[in-house]
Amino acid sequence: MHTADFAEPAVCGADPPEATLALTDLPVLSMLRTRMQWAQARQGMIAENVANADTPGFKPRDLVEPRMDRATGTMASSSTALALTSPAHIAPAGQGAGDAASKRAKGFETRPSGNAVNLEDEMMKAGDNQSDYQLAASLYQHSLTTLKIAVGKS
Helix, strand or coil, X not given: CCHHHCCCCCCCCCCCCCCCCCHHXXXXXXXXXXXXXXXXXXXXXXXXXXXXXXXXXXCCCCCCCCEEECCCCEEECCCCCCCCCCCCCCCCCCCCCHHHHHHHHHHCCCCCCCCCCCHHHHHHHHHHHHHHHHHXXXXXXHHHHHHHHHHCCC
């Protein structure tokens, strides 16, 4: 006979094992971790843009900012914004016509070599990104400290 033929004896009155939730598995902490990971990836993208500031034909790239889905409490990075394909179209609420005008204005900054990297814009993005990362990291640390105090592990 094989050992698999023998089943473990059931213990009468024993409760099933409880599922435990680690403190770091809370949705708020998960969202902060996602935000920090996004900021880290965006910093790499900004650095790539700056490194290619003199590369002919290079177009700068950026990451789409993750959005929180209030219904599920998770981060969602997909955007469902409607595109305005004609100037005669009416912009949906929250999506002004100024967005299209600002994209056209950036097109004029393309150099004759085809490179469209604007170092001033990239440095502003880098500074904003650093502030966002520091805020998320600080909130994460303070949330962990508060949870530890609540549990009694200070």
